[in-house]
Amino acid sequence: MASKVSQFMQLGRKIVAVGRNYKAHAHELGNALPSKPMLFLKPTSSYIAEGEKIRIPEGCTSLHHEVELGIVIGKPGSRISEQDAASHIGGYILALDMTARDFQEEAKKKGHPWSLAKGFDTSCPVSGFIDKDKISDPSKVRLWLKVNDSLKQDGNTGDMIFSIPHLISYISRYFRLEEGDVILTGTPEGVGPVGSGDVIEAGLSDVVTMKFQVEQS
Amino acid sequence: MASKVSQFMQLGRKIVAVGRNYKAHAHELGNALPSKPMLFLKPTSSYIAEGEKIRIPEGCTSLHHEVELGIVIGKPGSRISEQDAASHIGGYILALDMTARDFQEEAKKKGHPWSLAKGFDTSCPVSGFIDKDKISDPSKVRLWLKVNDSLKQDGNTGDMIFSIPHLISYISRYFRLEEGDVILTGTPEGVGPVGSGDVIEAGLSDVVTMKFQVEQS
Ligand SMILES: [Mg+2]
Ligand SMILES: [Mg+2]
Ligand SMILES: [Mg+2]
Numbered sequence: 001m002a003s004k005v006s007q008f009m010q011l012g013r014k015i016v017a018v019g020r021n022y023k024a025h026a027h028e029l030g031n032a033l034p035s036k037p038m039l040f041l042k043p044t045s046s047y048i049a050e051g052e053k054i055r056i057p058e059g060c061t062s063l064h065h066e067v068e069l070g071i072v073i074g075k076p077g078s079r080i081s082e083q084d085a086a087s088h089i090g091g092y093i094l095a096l097d098m099t100a101r102d103f104q105e106e107a108k109k110k111g112h113p114w115s116l117a118k119g120f121d122t123s124c125p126v127s128g129f130i131d132k133d134k135i136s137d138p139s140k141v142r143l144w145l146k147v148n149d150s151l152k153q154d155g156n157t158g159d160m161i162f163s164i165p166h167l168i169s170y171i172s173r174y175f176r177l178e179e180g181d182v183i184l185t186g187t188p189e190g191v192g193p194v195g196s197g198d199v200i201e202a203g204l205s206d207v208v209t210m211k212f213q214v215e216q217s
Numbered sequence: 218m219a220s221k222v223s224q225f226m227q228l229g230r231k232i233v234a235v236g237r238n239y240k241a242h243a244h245e246l247g248n249a250l251p252s253k254p255m256l257f258l259k260p261t262s263s264y265i266a267e268g269e270k271i272r273i274p275e276g277c278t279s280l281h282h283e284v285e286l287g288i289v290i291g292k293p294g295s296r297i298s299e300q301d302a303a304s305h306i307g308g309y310i311l312a313l314d315m316t317a318r319d320f321q322e323e324a325k326k327k328g329h330p331w332s333l334a335k336g337f338d339t340s341c342p343v344s345g346f347i348d349k350d351k352i353s354d355p356s357k358v359r360l361w362l363k364v365n366d367s368l369k370q371d372g373n374t375g376d377m378i379f380s381i382p383h384l385i386s387y388i389s390r391y392f393r394l395e396e397g398d399v400i401l402t403g404t405p406e407g408v409g410p411v412g413s414g415d416v417i418e419a420g421l422s423d424v425v426t427m428k429f430q431v432e433q434s
Contacts (some may be wrong), residue, residue, distance in 0.1 A: 013230050013260065013261045016332075019329075019330070038329055038330065039330065039333055040330035040332045041260060041330075041336060043230065043392060044230045044231065045393045045395060058390055058391070111324070112325075113236070113255065113330060114330040115256050118330075119392060120392065121393050174336075176338050177262075
């Protein structure tokens with residue numbers, strides 16, 4: 001029987017994303033390693049499912065792919081302990097944290113918010129809901145991404161700087177987590193640009209694959 | 218009869234906020250005037266209503282008040298024209314964009330996202346829903362805020378840099394607006410710190426007033 005939380009796209013009200021949670025990815029963009037999780041928000045209006053297209057936002061000349069493991073919150077909570085974190089996980093998704101890298105670089109330089117760079121419509125392509133019992137250990141799953149059949153990202157959640165229990169605990173000290181909310185746990189190295197007509201394919205271990213086409217908006 | 222949109226706190230899925238939309242406020246924090254609206258997100262989990270308390274987030278030593286006019290979206294849309302913008306307004310709220318100024322200053326300096334500084338739990342105290350016909354011209358309303366009976370902010374929406382129709386149009390080019398979503402339109406000058414035990418009172422013209430107490434979390 002499908003649980004309510006499997007309808008996270010309709011049910012959830014926020015997406016909390018973590019930046020620079022893989023060492024090699026922080027380095028490839030010339031960033032320092034974070035001393036605490038770096039959090040940003042994407043709105044739920046940015047979700048798309050397979051069959052819908054990723055649209056390059058107006059004015060963006062450098063749209064990047066980032067493949068990520070998403071945690072779907074199954075039980076609400078604030079100030080969740082690391083010990084209790086697993087009990088708040090309702091399931092998983094595979095997600096792309098599509099990023100207007102030029103908007104983000106400008107924001108970083110000026111000290112402006114990242115919201116436009118990270119939250120534009122279609123910036124959060126997702127797989128279907130993955131039952132919790134399909135992934136026995138979320139700290140050891142392979143994440144990969146191809147652009148037009150060429151492998152660009154191939155990482156493992158074992159390389160996260162901050163673990164999933166730590167992320168859930170840290171985030172919930174500031175943001176109350178609600179049923180259907182999603183946490184995007186960061187991307188491994190290999191991010192890069194995509195353009196109109198490109199096809200992105202991504203996969204999570206042997207559990208799920210998904211495909212999205214990019215087009216000009 | 219109460220409309221569905223009056224339940225924006227439960228119905229809405231995002232809060233899009235505008236930074237530096239009043240000239241004197243941009244200057245008081247030493248910021249340049251924006252050439253386009255500066256957007257950031259607050260999660261709906263940050264809403265509180267009268268009777269609930271504003272809680273200083275863990276580690277914050279400079280919590281600031283910002284009083285703002287909020288637009289509640291009544292009709293969904295993307296790429297809304299300025300001419301059509303008014304028809305997408307479902308009503309209004311008076312809101313506080315509570316800001317962990319120390320977190321924000323650190324984020325600005327490092328080029329990090331603003332989400333924690335702006336989106337922590339209780340960072341969006343709001344009035345009840347205000348029917349659209351209660352405010353005949355949203356571009357000419359007084360906004361004021363007192364801390365412990367001392368007047369700190371006293372502005373008028375007539376001093377906005379980017380008008381409400383322009384904001385709705387610009388935002389909807391990037392973020393699809395949905396029923397119950399809220400736009401916070403920026404704060405006039407006079408922002409400043411509050412501490413545990415302080416009482417904030419705010420008002421919108423002769424339409425509504427509201428009161429919130431601050432406490433350590
Ligand atoms: Mg941000
Ligand atoms: Mg990412
Ligand atoms: Mg503000």
